[in-house]
Amino acid sequence: MEENYDTLAAWDHAHLWHPFTQMQGFVQEDLLIITRGEGVYLFDHHGRRYLDGVSSLWTNVHGHRQPALDQALQEQLAKVAHCTMLGLANIPAINLAKGLVDLTPPGLTRVFYSDNGSTAVEVALKMAYQYWQLRGEKQRRTFLKLKEAYHGDTLGAVSVGGIDLFHQIFKDLLFPTLEAPNPYCYRCPDQDHCQSQCLTALEQIVAEHHREIAAIILEPLMQGAAGMIPQPPGYLKRVRELADAYGLLLIADEVATGFGRTGTMFACEQEGVSPDFLCLAKGISGGYLPLAATLTTEAVYETFLGEFQDFKAFFHGHTYTGNPLAAAVAVANLKLFQEERRLEKLQPQIAYLTSRLQEWQDHPHIGDIRQRGFMVGLELVQDKAAKEPFPVARRQGHQVILAARQLGAILRPLGDVIVLMPPLAISMTELQDLCDITIQAIAQACER
Ligand SMILES: *Cc1c(COP(=O)(O)O)cnc(C)c1O
Numbered sequence: 001m002e003e004n005y006d007t008l009a010a011w012d013h014a015h016l017w018h019p020f021t022q023m024q025g026f027v028q029e030d031l032l033i034i035t036r037g038e039g040v041y042l043f044d045h046h047g048r049r050y051l052d053g054v055s056s057l058w059t060n061v062h063g064h065r066q067p068a069l070d071q072a073l074q075e076q077l078a079k080v081a082h083c084t085m086l087g088l089a090n091i092p093a094i095n096l097a098k099g100l101v102d103l104t105p106p107g108l109t110r111v112f113y114s115d116n117g118s119t120a121v122e123v124a125l126k127m128a129y130q131y132w133q134l135r136g137e138k139q140r141r142t143f144l145k146l147k148e149a150y151h152g153d154t155l156g157a158v159s160v161g162g163i164d165l166f167h168q169i170f171k172d173l174l175f176p177t178l179e180a181p182n183p184y185c186y187r188c189p190d191q192d193h194c195q196s197q198c199l200t201a202l203e204q205i206v207a208e209h210h211r212e213i214a215a216i217i218l219e220p221l222m223q224g225a226a227g228m229i230p231q232p233p234g235y236l237k238r239v240r241e242l243a244d245a246y247g248l249l250l251i252a253d254e255v256a257t258g259f260g261r262t263g264t265m266f267a268c269e270q271e272g273v274s275p276d277f278l279c280l281a282k283g284i285s286g287g288y289l290p291l292a293a294t295l296t297t298e299a300v301y302e303t304f305l306g307e308f309q310d311f312k313a314f315f316h317g318h319t320y321t322g323n324p325l326a327a328a329v330a331v332a333n334l335k336l337f338q339e340e341r342r343l344e345k346l347q348p349q350i351a352y353l354t355s356r357l358q359e360w361q362d363h364p365h366i367g368d369i370r371q372r373g374f375m376v377g378l379e380l381v382q383d384k385a386a387k388e389p390f391p392v393a394r395r396q397g398h399q400v401i402l403a404a405r406q407l408g409a410i411l412r413p414l415g416d417v418i419v420l421m422p423p424l425a426i427s428m429t430e431l432q433d434l435c436d437i438t439i440q441a442i443a444q445a446c447e448r
Pocket residue numbers: 115116117118119121150151152153219224225253254255256257281282
């Protein structure tokens with residue numbers, strides 16, 4: 001194994017293609033090679049330490065090198081690393097399914113595994129579609145999504161995506177969908193006389209097209225990749241009521257919001273909503289291994305039952321479905337939530353974060369501050385009064401994360417929205433440092 005920094009950097013630039021990255025600019029910047037993690041910190045090749053301010057892309061929960069998670073993984077490794085779930089079962093996958101059903105909103109009784117958030121969404125879309133086909137309502141062939149939605153990068157997930165920058169170029173490859181406006185209050189033309197126009201528009205689409213719709217899909221409480229866009233209180237509940245009124249299925253994509261991110265175990269809980277499908281990934285394994293689950297109801301499951309020769313089975317599965325290593329660490333992740341009283345201990349941290357964010361209200365370049373628990377978006381603007389964005393070529397969000405890196409924190413921008421998504425296990429002093437670094441980085445980069 002090569003360890004020399006210069007050689008590694010040369011090989012990276014010669015052979016790697018990084019995700020969501022314009023490589024032409026990337027290869028001109030210093031390459032940050034992470035060599036280890038500890039708690040909420042990551043360490044680079046030169047031994048420099050960084051706060052993991054985005055939980056290694058929204059996955060980490062209890063910290064890096066968490067002893068109980070390390071141990072769960074090692075114990076399973078001593079038994080078997082992988083075996084198929086096509087026709088076979090394994091102990092961690094069974095235990096995890098039971099744990100997930102006990103933990104998720106009532107009514108969700110069936111767990112279908114895959115390995116990432118996009119596939120969790122694909123599974124929900126295909127199950128919802130086949131459900132209606134099996135029930136003889138063959139005209140229900142489309143999905144209602146929200147503008148700015150993000151559900152992953154595979155083509156089915158992209159079809160129900162609404163971010164033009166990512167999705168527009170592939171439009172000829174996608175299946176048609178219906179799109180409702182999303183509640184983006186900061187840039188809403190009607191915000192001074194809000195009468196929930198975005199919700200009314202959604203209601204109108206449902207009223208008009210409900211016979212063609214298989215399911216409504218959304219990220220409950222907050223759209224993540226869109227730039228951390230929260231929904232007003234009552235919104236999710238209203239969407240559930242609408243789906244019920246018209247007999248539509250509801251897919252809640254909690255790939256980002258699940259596992260404590262919004263302050264409760266699942267975002268749906270905050271509005272007392274049980275979806276027909278719940279998509280989980282990112283935090284499910286505590287940030288250790290790729291794993292995803294799509295949960296659904298007994299009513300959906302039973303529709304697929306029949307004799308072999310009826311061919312009603314769900315013909316879908318991924319090679320690493322229910323991987324024992326990933327499932328074992330996920331079981332340990334759920335156990336830690338309980339043992340560490342993670343959600344209870346998180347509440348003072350959320351309150352502290354809220355109070356720090358409030359201090360930044362008047363910052364000349366922070367146009368909007370959006371928070372749901374430990375999901376935060378800071379929308380940077382050049383001119384606060386006019387809500388005028390920075391010029392795109394200036395890559396203001398990127399400049400901020402480079403400044404933060406110098407100050408000792410890893411952050412991510414979504415365009416010019418700076419994201420904070422620290423591991424739930426972050427201590428009060430570490431959180432204080434993260435806030436200090438964030439605001440300093442914004443000041444340095446915006447005043448340059
Ligand atoms: C990240 C994300 C996905 C996609 O997950 P991957 O593991 O990257 O495929 C889907 N939905 C939401 C809401 C996400 O945040």
